[in-house]
Amino acid sequence: MSLRTKFMLALLLTGLAAVAMVGGLAYVGMTKKVDTIRREQAAEHFHSVVTAYLQKYGSWQASPGKQGFDEFMQSGEHPPQLSDGAQDEERRPPREEGRGPQDDGRGPPRGEDGHPPPRGEGAGDRSPPPRGEGDGEGRRPPRRGGEPPFRFILADQDFKVLLGAGVYQHGEALPEAARKDARAVSVNGNVVAYVSPEGVITPSKQELQYLAAMREALWYGVSGAAVLALVLGFLLSRSLGRTLGHLTKAVRAMHGGSLLQRVPVEGKDEVAELAAAFNDMSEKLARSHEELHESHQTILAQAEQMRELSVRDALTKLHNRRHFDEQATTLFSHAVRHKRPLAVVIGDIDYFKKINDQFSHATGDAVLRQVGEILRSHMRLSDLVARYGGEEFVIAFPETELPQAAALCDKLRGIIESFPWHQVHPDLKVTMSMGVYADLAAGTAEAMLQKADALLYRAKETGRNRVCFAA
Numbered sequence: 001m002s003l004r005t006k007f008m009l010a011l012l013l014t015g016l017a018a019v020a021m022v023g024g025l026a027y028v029g030m031t032k033k034v035d036t037i038r039r040e041q042a043a044e045h046f047h048s049v050v051t052a053y054l055q056k057y058g059s060w061q062a063s064p065g066k067q068g069f070d071e072f073m074q075s076g077e078h079p080p081q082l083s084d085g086a087q088d089e090e091r092r093p094p095r096e097e098g099r100g101p102q103d104d105g106r107g108p109p110r111g112e113d114g115h116p117p118p119r120g121e122g123a124g125d126r127s128p129p130p131r132g133e134g135d136g137e138g139r140r141p142p143r144r145g146g147e148p149p150f151r152f153i154l155a156d157q158d159f160k161v162l163l164g165a166g167v168y169q170h171g172e173a174l175p176e177a178a179r180k181d182a183r184a185v186s187v188n189g190n191v192v193a194y195v196s197p198e199g200v201i202t203p204s205k206q207e208l209q210y211l212a213a214m215r216e217a218l219w220y221g222v223s224g225a226a227v228l229a230l231v232l233g234f235l236l237s238r239s240l241g242r243t244l245g246h247l248t249k250a251v252r253a254m255h256g257g258s259l260l261q262r263v264p265v266e267g268k269d270e271v272a273e274l275a276a277a278f279n280d281m282s283e284k285l286a287r288s289h290e291e292l293h294e295s296h297q298t299i300l301a302q303a304e305q306m307r308e309l310s311v312r313d314a315l316t317k318l319h320n321r322r323h324f325d326e327q328a329t330t331l332f333s334h335a336v337r338h339k340r341p342l343a344v345v346i347g348d349i350d351y352f353k354k355i356n357d358q359f360s361h362a363t364g365d366a367v368l369r370q371v372g373e374i375l376r377s378h379m380r381l382s383d384l385v386a387r388y389g390g391e392e393f394v395i396a397f398p399e400t401e402l403p404q405a406a407a408l409c410d411k412l413r414g415i416i417e418s419f420p421w422h423q424v425h426p427d428l429k430v431t432m433s434m435g436v437y438a439d440l441a442a443g444t445a446e447a448m449l450q451k452a453d454a455l456l457y458r459a460k461e462t463g464r465n466r467v468c469f470a471a
Ligand SMILES: Nc1nc2c(ncn2[C@@H]2O[C@H](COP(=O)(O)OP(=O)(O)OP(=O)(O)O)[C@@H](O)[C@H]2O)c(=O)[nH]1
Pocket: 315, 348, 349, 350, 351, 352, 353, 354, 356, 360, 361, 362, 363, 364, 365, 368, 389, 390, 391, 460
């Protein structure tokens, strides 16, 4: 599940839970409150009617009883009611046991449809069916088709039932449970009766309509909250998801090797802070990686330079003896394995000591550099040339038979001899003697070189400035 979906679901559930909790609590609280107010008002009214009635006669026993009470109720002699719907109901005369609900007392008992309802079937009558005399003098006739939601029991000062509200028989003792809620009716300071509510509070039709309207409003609230949560979730998750999407994409790109990434920084919240920090880190990481790479390259270059220096002769820039020995061994192995020709050469500048002595050591160095350059510039890439030490040079010609090697060496000898050395020094003359050997049967590159050295010796012995060779 994507982060966006989770976020929207979380908002949706939170919104629904909040509305359900607040709406539910409000619904239950209001229902209870309405019931309490109705009960209190009805109780207050019934109590005041009973008080007025008993004050008129002094006591129930002295009064005309239920009949008289009903008439008293109808006569309107009792104190005026406060002012609410329940009191309007109370002004209407009570109906007698078994008569069903009545209207305002001027017509016959009617049900909702205007016909007399059957016993115990009054519209909205959810109270227990009447079983004794009197149906509860506090029971109010229905208003617009509703049975009163509760009724009252009237008992004398000894809790003997006078009016049983259809629940208790006349004269029976009021149970302890009912006495608990009983309210005393006093006449001249003496308790002459008790009034006790009876039955479960049953909402009237109008109240049921109120409650239905509340439930409907609650559902509207829940639906509105759901839509709002979805819209908000969509909008918020879009902005949140966009930045996180950029970050995820950037991190993936970094994993792919592109360390320098930038994501848009929108707003000033934590996500924006995260994006800014990411940009900063990415930049630092890329920079340090770049620096690391550069220093790595520098180290590699230096290492290569050092390696190159270690295999090069400082004066002539040709390879040195160590490098030649290593490479010559490799070339020899390759030639043997592939049965390919290989020629090795040793060249030595003639009378070089004299050059040093006669023209200076610096001139000697210049001669060495120039001879090195002549040799290097006439080699193929596959050839190997090196300064072997002092005024000695060595060459390895892979893929070269003795005649070609000897001819090339003689050519080199001629080039050295004919070089305009007078440019270095007017009286300077330079020649080179060479020994060339090209028989792999010598066994090793070193052995071949020794053979070439012997031939060089012969060249020196036989007059110098010449090439001696042998297969
Ligand atoms: N200028 C200079 N001289 C060097 C260098 N290396 C060696 N030499 C000199 O080269 C000279 C070699 O002399 P020898 O070995 O007697 O050989 P040669 O004088 O060439 O005589 P032949 O080889 O018999 O012709 C020595 O005097 C070394 O000091 C160098 O790098 N620079």
